[in-house]
Amino acid sequence: MRLHIADHPLVHHKVTCLRDESTDSPTFRSLVDELVTLLAYEATRHVRVEFCNVTTPLTTTTGVHIAKPAPLIVPILRAGLGMLEGMTRLLPTAEVGFLGLRRDEETLEAVTYANRLPEDLRGRQVFVLDPMLATGGSLVAAIEYVLERGATDVTAVCLLASPEGIDHVRDTFDGRADVSVVVATVDEKLNDVGFIVPGLGDAGDRLYGVVD
Numbered sequence: 001m002r003l004h005i006a007d008h009p010l011v012h013h014k015v016t017c018l019r020d021e022s023t024d025s026p027t028f029r030s031l032v033d034e035l036v037t038l039l040a041y042e043a044t045r046h047v048r049v050e051f052c053n054v055t056t057p058l059t060t061t062t063g064v065h066i067a068k069p070a071p072l073i074v075p076i077l078r079a080g081l082g083m084l085e086g087m088t089r090l091l092p093t094a095e096v097g098f099l100g101l102r103r104d105e106e107t108l109e110a111v112t113y114a115n116r117l118p119e120d121l122r123g124r125q126v127f128v129l130d131p132m133l134a135t136g137g138s139l140v141a142a143i144e145y146v147l148e149r150g151a152t153d154v155t156a157v158c159l160l161a162s163p164e165g166i167d168h169v170r171d172t173f174d175g176r177a178d179v180s181v182v183v184a185t186v187d188e189k190l191n192d193v194g195f196i197v198p199g200l201g202d203a204g205d206r207l208y209g210v211v212d
Contacts, residue, residue: 001170002180006042011035011184018159019200028206029082032131035159035184036086043127043157043182044091047071066093072121072151075129076101076142077114079204083129083157094127099145101138110141122150131203133161133183135194136168143169147177155180159203160187162196 014035017023023031048067053060070093075084077100088094100114118124126146130139133156143154154177156169161183173179187196200206 001174003166003170004042004180004182005186006039006182006184008038011038014038015159015184015200018206019198021201023206025206025209032082032159032203032207033086036083036129036157037089039157039159039182039184040087040090043087043155043180047091048125066091069124070095071125071127072097072118072146073127073129074099074117074142074146076138079131079202079207080129082203082207083131083159087127087129087157091127099142101141110137112141115145117145117149120150121146122152124151125153125155126151128154128156130156131159132196132199133158133165133169133181134190134196135162136165136172139165139169140172143173143177143179151177153178155182158183160185160196160199162187162190164190165196 014031018028018031049064050067052063052065054063071091073087073094074097075081077098097117098114099117101110101112128139128142133139139156146154158181163186166181166186169181187199189197191197
């Protein structure tokens with residue numbers, strides 16, 4: 001597993017604003033959108049391209065375009081939806097699949113409640129969007145889903161990660177698949193109920209409000 005931490009002043013600034021408990025939901029959504037666009041730049045650094053010819057106003061030259069089959073972006077519902085527009089803004093030709101996972105607050109294990117993914121992902125690069133890499137259960141489950149469908153090149157884009165979550169992803173997939181994790185920052189630890197510290201709270205609730 002490859003880990004890339006986006007070390008940039010604008011990233012640090014936006015993460016600080018996201019952490020602030022006084023940041024309201026509309027501002028939080030806007031910050032996430034902006035931050036994901038910055039992370040997407042790093043996440044797509046090795047996106048596959050094909051050479052093509054292009055005619056300019058002066059001559060013809062050789063350029064590149066995104067290779068086919070198109071990349072697939074998979075936001076993990078519901079919080080991952082807040083990252084989708086920022087990712088598709090930079091990669092508009094990608095297709096989008098959806099995976100609904102929730103964390104069992106007692107076992108901390110990921111439970112699947114929705115799945116809208118292509119059956120055959122052979123030859124496709126997959127970008128999984130999950131705001132918080134905490135225990136790693138949801139992200140591992142999502143990556144397992146796409147690997148089972150033939151994907152071999154998977155990049156996860158996260159806002160925050162814990163050392164424990166990173167270790168869980170690394171231990172699960174090292175030697176099995178080409179997996180990368182791009183994250184804005186790695187926090188200190190998990191607390192005793194599996195939340196990232198210092199963190200930013202529940203990303204889904206801060207994006208969309210509390211759902212009982």
